[in-house]
Amino acid sequence: MVEEVWQVMNIFSSKSRASATVGVQPVGSAASSTMVGSSRTDLLESSLGGYTSVPPPVLLANGNGVAAPHADLDKVAILDAGSQFGKVIDRRVRELNVYTEMLPLETPLAVLLERGFKAIIISGGPASVFAEDALVYDPALFQSPIPVLGLCYGFQLMNTAYGGMVGKTARRNDGQTKIEVDQNSLLFKKMDTIQEVLLSHGDSVTIVPNNLTVIAKYNDLVVGIANVEQKKYGVQFHPEVDLTVNGMQIFRNFLFEIAGLRANFLMANREQECLNYIRSHVKSKTVLLLASGGVDSTVCAALLRKVCSPDQLIILHIDNGFMRKNESLQVVESLKKIGLKVIHRDFSDRFRYARRRRPEEEDGADYVSVVSPTLMETVDPEEKRKIIGDTFMEVANVVLKEDLKLELNDVLLCQGTLRPDLIESSSKMASQHSEAIKTHHNDTNFVRQLRARGLVIEPLTDFHKDEVRRLGLDLGLPAELVNRHPFPGPGLAVRVICANEPYKAKDYDRTVILLRIICSFSSPTWHLSVLHENVRNTLTLEEVDFLKRATKEYVIAGHVLPIRSVGVQGDGRSFKHVAALSTDSRPIPWPVLSRLAEIIPRICQSISRVAYAFGPVVKHEIEFITETTLVPFHVVSKIQDVDAIAQKVLWDSGSYLSVAQMPVILIPVVFDEDTVDPAFPGRKHSVVLRPFISNDFMTGIAALPGKHIPEEVILKMVTEIQKVGGISRVLYDLTCKPPGTTEWE
Known part of the structure; x- marks a missing residue:
């Protein structure tokens, strides 16, 4: 069903972009009653016709919660513009016991109203609001009675929707910075005038329209705006991350002081949710877990052990030749100490001489070798990551065939994939608009093909590292395993900067x-x-x-x-x-x-x-x-x-x-x-x-x-x-x- 709904959304988005108009219409203009970047007729048909009869796709979000007894949930929609921190917004709001769903930025207001959302948060994102291919959104969001909080891209979108201007300035901001906020604004209630926040943006607000009030500044740069009467607020910084010291207070103020929501969503037992997820997918199937010895795969192993019988579970540790010194043996020993039977194979030579593999076609054809440098000859970091990620799958298949007389299609692959892995790899499981920062070995094209065929289970995709550690302790894992520093799947191969010539940028x-x-x-x-x-x-x-x-x-x-x-x-x-x-x-x-x-x-x-x-x-x-x-x-x-x-x-x-x-x-x-x-x-x-x-x-x-x-x-x-x-x-x-x-x- 989710895939079918995404197809509807993709058609909807492609229609919108096909008739895109340049620029953003201000709130109250003739065009503001239709979706920006779309023909009015198409959008009315989409929003009032079959589109609203099917709930819009919900991006993979935290489902570990329950309503308070007999409670009618107050719901917040997080509209995703491609932020690296989109899931963190979701996490912060749910930590305040308010229910959230992550939806595409282009979701029409009519759908949000029909679904009963009582507040909207628009995430940041890598795009530019004034680009020709600017993201599609419904400007009616800013005319509605629903309170809105725009973050970064959402802040700039709000400013332009009200008739302001956004453009490039002489400097960009990327890092923790002190700003000055208006203590009289409800958004900054119970906060000091000077606040430490994370600014990360290239574009800046250059003109604030008369119908918005400036509520925060970084020297002469505007970083906070509001229309108090309409309950519309925007900030250029990221309140959802740790580098914004009082970010949770900002969310409290928006949710409870401005939007008047009730905290009636209770976080449930996340361990039980993970076990239910595994149980519903595994049933009587054989499960293959590639164990690195890190906290993520170890926690997965501990979860699987509670659900699977010993003959269902295959735990495989592969030495790719780029582990730390003597680490593979230490990993195997540490996993054995907690009662896990581990198959250990050294495929160092296979990895060194591995080549990039690509599908012949886009529809998921079998992988075939192509002419490319071996891993030992490769200097491009993304190429290294992709070679290593696909080779993990190949050698796992070798072990299954030669040692266990199984095919990869006969087993479920379990991975300790976390939310940051999916976000940085630009997985559509995490966001429809995010950019790839780096490809993780557990989210290569090969893995995505296996996912599409229903052959991958990933019980931790809603978790961040600190949450996984807490879960590991709850499962009774030793502290030395739980607190082990993260180590990348490709190992030291991506901690060697390879190059065959000096790099000099144009400037x-x-x-x-x-x-x-x-x-x-x-x-x-x-x-x-x-x-x-x-x-x-x-x-x-x-x-x-x-x-x-x-x-x-x-x-x-x-x-x-x-x-x-x-x-x-x-x-x-x-x-x-x-x-x-x-x-x-x-x-x-x-x-x-x-x-x-x-x-x-x-x-x-x-x-x-x-x-x-x-x-x-x-x-x-x-x-x-x-x-x-x-x-x-x-x-x-x-x-x-x-x-x-x-x-x-x-x-x-x-x-x-x-x-x-x-x-x-x-x-x-x-x-x-x-x-x-x-x-x-x-x-x-x-x-x-x-x-x-x-x-x-x-x-x-x-x-x-x-x-x-x-x-x-x-x-x-x-x-x-x-x-x-x-x-x-x-x-x-x-x-x-x-x-x-x-x-x-």
Whole structure:
């Protein structure tokens, strides 16, 4: 039924886009009674005809709840515009005991009224409201009596719907920022004037119409608007994420003070819901679980054990050759200790020589080999992820056929897929409009084909990492398993930045100069520079004052590295340069470096990640790279060695639980060589430490030495890693998420 409804919606959306008009009609205009971007006739037929006779598709959302006895639920519709944080909105509202459903942005008001929704939240998204292919929506939403809260894209949509303007400005915002709010606004009731929030956007509101009131500002930038009489509110930031400190209070104010809803939806036992889900799908079938040893697959195994008989359950651990040092054996032993029988197979060689596989046709044809580089020769991070993801399925099939005399079609594949995995992979299970940030190994095209054939069960797709950990403890799993740091399915293969040539963006030379200006802002060298004036004009007064003081007190060098790293900005994927900061100042001025890491990506549009390079100040630009692929016994063994050192120091120091995760990355960068023969570039690599603090891994901050983790722990890691052969320098990633993702690729 869900697939049939989606087909109706897809036809509806394609009709709408086929007759799209440029621009957004303001509320009250002649066109505002029809769906923006659609012909009025088509939309009336759609909304008043067969469309409303079938409930619109509900995006996979949290179903773990029950109504209070005899309660008539107050319901909130979350209209999805493609946000990376759409499911987090759903989670936050349900945590306040209000029922939610996630629906496509294009859902007509008539449907929402018929379904009895009493409030609407419009999510953020990667699109632009003024683009020619802007998302379809019903402007009648803003004329209705239903209270509306627009977040980011929803905020900009609301401003344009009322007749305002949205456009590009000189700077973008990506990170935790202090804003000023109007305490007299109901949306900010019981909140201080200054609030820390997450801003992540490229477009900005440039003109606010007379029928809206400004209720929040970031210096001269409008980040909050309202039409109090019509109960319409919008904010440019993300109240749903942890980086917005008082986001839950904003939701309380909207739901209870503004919309007048009742908290009559009670969260039920999520363990029981998962068991019911598994029981209803598995029945008498055989289940295959690919166990990595991480918390997600281990929790799945514990759930399956409660439902399945021993002869129904196959737990398979595959060593892909990119595990941590000696980790596969440790994983198998840890799973055996909790009573799980595990099949362990080493397919390292198979993975190294695996090639990309694609379906011949779009309708789900069998996979066939195509001519492509082997994994060892591949440098593109997305290609690496897809090769590894599909190879997992292939070798699992080998084990089934050769060892167990089964076919992949004969079993149900169980995966510990979490909500962030689906969102970052741009799965339609999570959103119809989100952009792919990176492909997860549990959401490749091959896996999606198996899902379409009903051969995949994923009991945790509604969970975030912190929720899975709580569930694991409820299931009686040992704390050391539950609190294990996340480790990507492709393993260390995606913690080696591969490259066969230096990367330089189109505006590389300009970016180099901008970075120098920021790092030496007070230098008289720049005072007559037009670029210096441009930078100054895009900074706040507080940021100007900070840069003047910091660059007078410290000599800090900034260098643009000729490599790329993945990030997430404005709910979309970025693939940009990394900036390296260095200084001779001791002690290392971590707060200053951290603040620079916030400012630099806002000003330098080709940089999305900033790291500090340990050692003396870097004097020369880095022009060349070490050509790097996943060559066995060289690059892979090097990353295994440095990762083992860093993880051991972290564990031995008692700091393991101080951070949520600590990726260790090998990058093809050599410092301190002013001249390198391009025919014989240096063979060294550098190492990046990425201690990261997060609850749900949708957003987070870099752990700051001396604040979140003892500096001496980090310095010991650096000292020990530098003893490994072929290491140029060690760096420390200072970037929040956004703009930088947890992983580097």
